[in-house]
Amino acid sequence: MNDLPLCRPGDTLPLARYRFTLQAEAPLHLPAYPGSMLRGSLGHGLRSVSCITRQNTCEGCPLLEACQYPALFQPRPSTELAARFPEVPAPYVIEVPLGTPTTLAPGERFHFEMVLFGPAQAQLGTLILAWQRAAWHGLGKGRARATLTAVEWERTPDDWLTVFTPDTGSVTPHRARLALPEIPAETSTVTLQLDTPTRLQYHGKLCNSWQLTASIVLRTLERKVALYAHCYLGALPAAPKDASLESIRLDASTRLYQWQRYSSRQQQRMAMDGLVGTLTLHGQLAHWLPWLWLGQYTHLGKNTSFGLGRYRLHQS
Template sequence: MLATFRTTHYRFELQALDDLHMPAYQGSTFRGGFGHSLKQLVCFKADWRACTPCARHNDCPYGYIFETTAPQEGPAMHHLHEIPSPFVIEAPSEQQRVYAAGELLGFDLVLVGQADTYLPYLIMAFQDLGRAGVGQPRGRYALRRVLAHHPWRGAEELKYDGADMVLGGNGVGVGWNDVAARAASLPADTLTLRFHTPTRVKYQQTYVVQPAFHVLMRALLRRISSLALFHCGEAWAGDIHALLAAAETIETGQSTLHWVDWERFSGRQRQRMTLGGFVGEIRFHGNLAPFRELLTLGTLVHVGKAAVFGHGRYDIVGA
């Protein structure tokens, strides 16, 4: 149980002002521009580009969202090199690639834990990104609306109407009770996972194509326990060794998983990066009851590397 774990989900509705040429996985374009715009917006230094790592660390909206650091009172955690960022961008994948001026497009932004308190900064950053332009060649967009929505109940709250931010509300976040209730509705003996975007899961230093169930659970536990600790203020209290031992008894059934290669250009590293991963469906059989809550959380925050781009997105078929 992770009583304080909470996600909030926002739908950003955009309108193209120029023709937009987007990549197959749009989350990478929005994420790269978003980081640049947020840093320029909030950095107090004149040479904000050179403020790396962020001088204010978690006290700066950019530092917290993109370069989260371990708290000083937790020296045992300083060995961690990859603290996950508390957001995920879920954007259309391999669908429409060109948007004519005037057309509508959008993406969802998932925030974890206290990252939700920075929503006004994030809205302004995406406004600025629209003025600067995205894609190759760059095209501008206007941010028309931002809606908070519950991914399972359908409830919505308006947060930005195209001119002003709407304060208050925020009653549509997903808390532990929502997760537990949805997990309890899943079958306990057979589950099928459908991976929509390239999923990059490493086991024994190698990216896998056909992951055993315990390999997926290790990746989920790493991600969710870190998100809970650094962004929700709660350490994972379960017996991880016992859970992983139980995961090793789960059998793999039919699988259509296959590897897809994909590249993006990293403005920070000034080079092209290969971010391929597996997509498709895989079925598991066994005593899955102890894993249903973790699997349900994973549908909200994704699994594996490059989740902030939208990679590792999956759902549970029939859920």
């Protein structure tokens, strides 16, 4: 799977996480999990700031190849990638913590995060303008107006630098690349804290916790990380060794989180149930550790673009 250059500890990747803070200007009512709503709002905002022709659809648009809307929101595989990846992910992942308040009074704030991959990093200014437009157009039930008050860049875990406020009006220059850390190879136990519903499938069907195995979790992770690497990162850690899977054991302590999203494209509500809780892996993990670390940014499983499958990695 890995025909890309190898990345090693200390090497940097075109990958960064940003935190966006919004302030409600009117009573704001959000869904229980607002990731899908935010992704839809971003799409409208991007189209507002990017589309020149104002066609109803992108099909047949003479400016399609130069437009940032499809490049950021509905990317198409290059000729080189098309045979291997018929569909490519958007170059971002929206992250919204479970427990985000569903009702905000005017003046109250909430935040969400975005992981930007490769070319999306150069379009941070476009994304900021799109979020400003989306928030002012209205969010949530009733389309309540909101204001983008700050954008912060995660320099290192839990160390945030403000790179944009409405007062500055422009993005502060910063070198947003992420260094692959040195991970102790002797680590034999890691825990994945599933922070948002995680949809893992096997043979096309959603897995319950008692159906999960280490192989299902790690192979799903491998495919997800490799997909983003080939599309946007340009490098990968050394391929994990198949033999190591035989020695790895999985302990799952999860519950099913049930929620639905409304698809405007399909004009219907869709079940997006997923697992939350912990997945603990024991065994020969040395070859998998860099992949597990990168998976904190790509997320794990299905429907990750609007935040599903986010986990935090804890080493023992």
